[in-house]
Amino acid sequence: MTLIFSGIMIHVSTIDWYGRSVSVIFFNGCNFKCFYCSNNDFIKVANQRLEPLFKGGSAVEIKEIEKQILDSKPFISAVVFSGGEPTTHPVELEHLARFSKENGLLVGIETNGYYSDLLKRLIEGRLLDKIFLDIKAPLDDADKYFMITGIKDAAEHVRRSLELKVPIEVRTTVFRSIADVAGIARSLKGMDCTYVIQQGIPENAPDPEIRKEKALTRDELAEFAMSVSFLKDVRIRTREKGEEKII
Numbered sequence: 066m067t068l069i070f071s072g073i074m075i076h077v078s079t080i081d082w083y084g085r086s087v088s089v090i091f092f093n094g095c096n097f098k099c100f101y102c103s104n105n106d107f108i109k110v111a112n113q114r115l116e117p118l119f120k121g122g123s124a125v126e127i128k129e130i131e132k133q134i135l136d137s138k139p140f141i142s143a144v145v146f147s148g149g150e151p152t153t154h155p156v157e158l159e160h161l162a163r164f165s166k167e168n169g170l171l172v173g174i175e176t177n178g179y180y181s182d183l184l185k186r187l188i189e190g191r192l193l194d195k196i197f198l199d200i201k202a203p204l205d206d207a208d209k210y211f212m213i214t215g216i217k218d219a220a221e222h223v224r225r226s227l228e229l230k231v232p233i234e235v236r237t238t239v240f241r242s243i244a245d246v247a248g249i250a251r252s253l254k255g256m257d258c259t260y261v262i263q264q265g266i267p268e269n270a271p272d273p274e275i276r277k278e279k280a281l282t283r284d285e286l287a288e289f290a291m292s293v294s295f296l297k298d299v300r301i302r303t304r305e306k307g308e309e310k311i312i
């Protein structure tokens with residue numbers, strides 16, 4: 066069977082896995098419909114950027130991505146699968162994760178956490194070393210999770226991903242109108258994970274109300290981080306200063 070990859074690849078990134086230089090492979094498409102999704106535009110741009118590579122199409126045989134991983138190997142120690150939502154391409158994701166591991170690279174996945182069974186299978190198959198889990202609302206507030214993502218049982222699925230036995234970095238993207246950091250942090254109490262509060266970029270959001278907002282500042286994000294000092298490792302990520310460890 067010929068596997069087709071749909072998305073883009075960034076050959077070297079130092080911002081997706083703290084302390085590592087990685088290749089990032091972005092899969093097109095997502096099962097959530099978050100009203101502030103900043104990847105919306107990115108995915109459109111990504112498709113345009115693909116055109117020369119994919120000769121006018123938006124997809125390529127997976128062997129081409131394998132070749133690009135090998136070309137990048139001298140400069141990286143890991144591959145991060147992102148999106149969109151990479152777990153919506155389970156066969157291609159597992160294939161590329163196996164290829165990366167066979168070539169001595171660590172594997173991370175940036176995910177919304179909905180497909181916890183797939184993540185579990187990858188962990189059990191030793192194909193996954195780290196999860197970067199995007200948590201969007203308190204996990205005990207199913208209605209709020211639904212309001213943000215458009216998916217009814219999202220909170221329950223994400224909770225199962227949070228319980229997986231693998232190093233996890235939890236991330237939340239915050240805007241002025243959606244910033245329940247304290248509620249989300251409650252779900253993480255007692256866990257051995259990193260929590261990263263990311264600055265949302267209003268101008269990239271599809272929702273017109275969010276686009277009217279001003280981005281939260283670096284200092285406002287630092288205040289959020291200080292307010293959840295009961296967690297072990299809290300960081301903020303901003304356009305101004307990149308990633309900073311606050312707690």
Ligand code: SF4
Pocket residue numbers: 095096097098099101102103104105148149150177
């Ligand atoms: S899970 Fe991520 S990629 Fe998917 S819609 Fe939400 S913000 Fe966008």
